Each structure stands twice: as C-alpha cells, then as structure tokens.
Amino acid sequence: MAYLVTGAAGFIGFHTSQKLLERGEPVIGVDVVNDYYDPALKEARLALLKKYPAFTFHRADIAEREDMEKVASLHPEITRIIHLAAQAGVRYSLINPYAYTHSNIDGQLVMLELARNLKQCDHFVYASSSSVYGSNEKLPFSIEDRVDHPVSLYAATKKAGELMAHCYSHLYQIPSTGLRFFTVYGPWGRPDMAAFLFVKAILEGKPIKVFNHGDMRRDFTFVDDIVEGILAVASGQPSGMAVPAKVYNIGNHRSEPLPRFISVIEESLGLKANIIYEPMQAGDVKETFADIDPLVKDYGFYPKTSIDEGIPKFVTWYREFYKV
Ligand SMILES: NC(=O)c1ccc[n+]([C@@H]2O[C@H](COP(=O)([O-])OP(=O)(O)OC[C@H]3O[C@@H](n4cnc5c(N)ncnc54)[C@H](O)[C@@H]3O)[C@@H](O)[C@H]2O)c1
Known part of the structure; x- marks a missing residue:
C-alpha cells in the first residue's frame, strides 16, 4: 500500500509527503516543477523529501495521460491518492487562464481516470479551495451553501474539479473527498501569498500593497493543521x-482582519511595514471564514494554531532559508 501525492514539490504537497514519510508510509510523489514561482524553492523541498528511502519521485505533468499511466503502471502498490497538484492563485488566473484549464480540469480528469484504473483505490482525496464561495455574504462559509457564482477562473476550475470527482464517485464507486483549503501559510510557503510577500517586502525595506484599503478578512490556516486534516481524511x-463523494472545508475557523495579520508579522520581524492601500483587485473576495463542523464531526479534526503562533514559525523559517 502506498500513497500517490501529486504536487509533492509544492507547499502543501511537500508537507503532506514529509508527514507521511515520517510516519513510515511509502510515498510516490509527482510534480512537473513548473516556474509559476521560483523552482529553486520546489527543488529545495524535493531535496529534503529525497532523503527518505520510502520516497519515489516522478517529474511528470498530471495532465499528460500517458505519462501518468506510466507512473501508475510502475507502482501497482498505490491504493490512496492525495491530489494536490494544480495551478493555484486567484490573480494569475486573469493573466494565464489556460494554465488553469490544463492543470485543474484536464489534470483532474487524468487523475480521476488513474484512480478508476487502479486495481484498488481506497480513497481519492483532492484539493479544492475556499475561493469556490466567491462573494457569498453568509458567514461562516458552509459546505451546504450554494457555490454557483465564482468570481475567478481559478475558483471555477476548483468547483469543476468537485463536480468531476462527484461524477466519478457516482459512476465508478470511487471514494472521493474534496478539501476546500482556506488561505494556508507556514514554513516553505508559497512566494505569491500574503505572508511571504509581506515578510519579504518588509525585510527588503519595500512597501507592501494592501487591497480593498485593508478592509479584508481571511481565515488563515497554518500548514501543520491542514496536513493533519488531509491525513485524517x-x-x-x-x-x-x-x-x-464528500466535500469539506479545512480552515482555522477564525476570520482575521488583514491589519491584525500585518501587525503580527511586524511584531515577529521587529520591523514596521510601509503600507500602500489599494482598491479591491478583480477576482478577489473580501472575507473568508470556514465552518469546519462537518470535519470535526466526521474526522475529529480541529485546528490548533493561531496566527500568533504560526506567523513567528513562518518568519523563523524565512530568515533561516533566505539567510536574512
Ligand atoms: N495554499 C493555499 O492557501 C491554498 C488554498 C486553497 C487551495 N489550495 C490548493 O491546494 C493545492 C496545493 O497548493 P499549494 O499552495 O501547495 O500550491 P503550490 O503551487 O505550492 O503546489 C502545487 C504544485 O503542483 C505542481 N503542478 C502544477 N501543475 C502541475 C501539473 N500539470 N502537473 C504536475 N504538477 C503540477 C506545481 O509545480 C507545484 O509544485 C492546490 O490544488 C491549490 O489549488 C491551496
């Protein structure tokens, strides 16, 4: 029995693979290691994973059917899939929409076909996103809420991924669970996300851009909590x-005002941010807040990490990794 983890060189895929390996589980990792952000960061994550003898890595594109069929045929031991590879990021979906249909729609189909053709697929777990809630105003966001009005192509592809998984569960009885992640941050984090952008800019003495004039709230979730939730499921x-087929939210169940998030970063760095306030960006949403009751009830998952604990851990990693 082994786990196939896609997006293993990515932020969440790296942490998920590492935790599985620490538990003694064999992991087959797949990632195309694209340059959406600095590939050196992805290679550094992979270098750590490759130290575990139970880790096997395939540099492959999940949307390339034949390449993925080859990976599956080389590893008949795969019985569980944690599918995290995707084109992430809301803002970039306005610039390069085809990257989203390629990885998140074509890629989702190839992964579902792969699950369908495994000798045994105990569970197909895949990443969805809080962005499917669009500009919904009812808070906290619940899996019972309608999610038919995405405000970015990224969100539309993530919702489409949920529908495709439901269809495959219905047609072929593949157990599937979609996890709607809420703004994940932590060590080895993504350079296009707020925590990373803010810490980097403040350390370099550059201004930070804050959208909607700071009137935003996010349910910031520490990566260790996300991994615990993924592995419980x-x-x-x-x-x-x-x-x-099921879908759950994984969030911290705390909606933090952006100015408080920035103050925690400032405190942790011992430096003040130079803030430039800007209007709301197209595709963005004002507030996110996860109702996690179903995940608590079904899997006993409960997030433990507040931003007051999580941000200093991210800052420590950043300073050590970039030697600043
Ligand atoms: N980080 C968050 O806050 C967040 C929030 C909601 C949802 N998600 C979802 O969680 C998952 C993991 O996100 P992340 O933050 O680790 O992002 P990430 O960009 O760090 O990781 C994704 C990885 O997938 C790889 N990839 C992309 N397209 C691929 C393809 N066609 N074939 C093979 N590999 C490919 C990339 O090289 C990257 O290493 C994604 O599905 C993302 O949409 C993340």
Whole structure:
C-alpha cells in the first residue's frame, strides 16, 4: 500500500509527503516543477523529501495521460491518492487562464481516470479551495451553501474539479473527498501569498500593497493543521452513502482582519511595514471564514494554531532559508 501525492514539490504537497514519510508510509510523489514561482524553492523541498528511502519521485505533468499511466503502471502498490497538484492563485488566473484549464480540469480528469484504473483505490482525496464561495455574504462559509457564482477562473476550475470527482464517485464507486483549503501559510510557503510577500517586502525595506484599503478578512490556516486534516481524511474513506463523494472545508475557523495579520508579522520581524492601500483587485473576495463542523464531526479534526503562533514559525523559517 502506498500513497500517490501529486504536487509533492509544492507547499502543501511537500508537507503532506514529509508527514507521511515520517510516519513510515511509502510515498510516490509527482510534480512537473513548473516556474509559476521560483523552482529553486520546489527543488529545495524535493531535496529534503529525497532523503527518505520510502520516497519515489516522478517529474511528470498530471495532465499528460500517458505519462501518468506510466507512473501508475510502475507502482501497482498505490491504493490512496492525495491530489494536490494544480495551478493555484486567484490573480494569475486573469493573466494565464489556460494554465488553469490544463492543470485543474484536464489534470483532474487524468487523475480521476488513474484512480478508476487502479486495481484498488481506497480513497481519492483532492484539493479544492475556499475561493469556490466567491462573494457569498453568509458567514461562516458552509459546505451546504450554494457555490454557483465564482468570481475567478481559478475558483471555477476548483468547483469543476468537485463536480468531476462527484461524477466519478457516482459512476465508478470511487471514494472521493474534496478539501476546500482556506488561505494556508507556514514554513516553505508559497512566494505569491500574503505572508511571504509581506515578510519579504518588509525585510527588503519595500512597501507592501494592501487591497480593498485593508478592509479584508481571511481565515488563515497554518500548514501543520491542514496536513493533519488531509491525513485524517486520507486514511479513512466516505462511507454509508450511495455516492461515496464528500466535500469539506479545512480552515482555522477564525476570520482575521488583514491589519491584525500585518501587525503580527511586524511584531515577529521587529520591523514596521510601509503600507500602500489599494482598491479591491478583480477576482478577489473580501472575507473568508470556514465552518469546519462537518470535519470535526466526521474526522475529529480541529485546528490548533493561531496566527500568533504560526506567523513567528513562518518568519523563523524565512530568515533561516533566505539567510536574512
Ligand atoms: N495554499 C493555499 O492557501 C491554498 C488554498 C486553497 C487551495 N489550495 C490548493 O491546494 C493545492 C496545493 O497548493 P499549494 O499552495 O501547495 O500550491 P503550490 O503551487 O505550492 O503546489 C502545487 C504544485 O503542483 C505542481 N503542478 C502544477 N501543475 C502541475 C501539473 N500539470 N502537473 C504536475 N504538477 C503540477 C506545481 O509545480 C507545484 O509544485 C492546490 O490544488 C491549490 O489549488 C491551496
């Protein structure tokens, strides 16, 4: 039995693979290592994973059917899939929309076909996103809420991924679970996200851009909590349903005002930010806040890390990694 983890060189895929390996589980990692952000960071994550003898890596594109069929045929031991590879980022979907259909739609289909053709697929767990809630005003966001009005192509592809997974669960009885992640941050984090952008700019003495004039709130979730949730879900499977497909939110269940997030970063760095306030950006949403009750009820998951604990951990990693 082994886990196939896609996006293993990415932020969440790296942490997920590492935790599985620490637990003694074999991991087959797949990633195309694209240059959406600095590939050197992805290579540095991979270098750590490659130290574990139970880690096997394939540099492959999940949307390339034949390449993925080859990976599956080389590893008949795969019984569980944690599918995290995707074109992430809301803002970039306005610049390069085809990257999103390629990785998030074509890639999702190839991964579902792969799951369908495995001798045994105990669980197909995949990343969705809080962005599917669009500009919904009812808070906290619940999996019972309608999510038919995405405000970015990224969100539309993530919602499409949920529909495709539901369809495959219905047609082929593949147990599938989609996890809607809420703004994940932490060590080895993504350079296009707020925590990274803010810390980098403040350390370089550059201004930070804050959108909607700072009137934004986010449910910031520390990466260790996300990984704990992913692994709790991946080691079980949806049961007792005609169609074994489920979707959950994974968030911190705290919606933090952006100015407070920035103050915690300032405190942690011992430096003041030079803030430039800007209007709301197209595709962005004003507030996110996760209702995580279903995940607590079904899997006993509860996030532990506040931004007061999580941000200093990110800052420590950043300063050590970039030697600043
Ligand atoms: N980080 C967050 O806050 C957040 C929030 C919501 C949802 N998500 C989702 O979680 C998942 C992981 O996100 P992340 O933050 O680790 O992003 P990431 O960009 O760090 O990781 C994604 C990885 O997938 C790889 N990849 C992209 N397209 C690929 C393809 N066609 N074939 C093979 N590999 C490919 C990239 O090289 C990258 O290493 C994604 O599905 C993302 O949409 C993340």
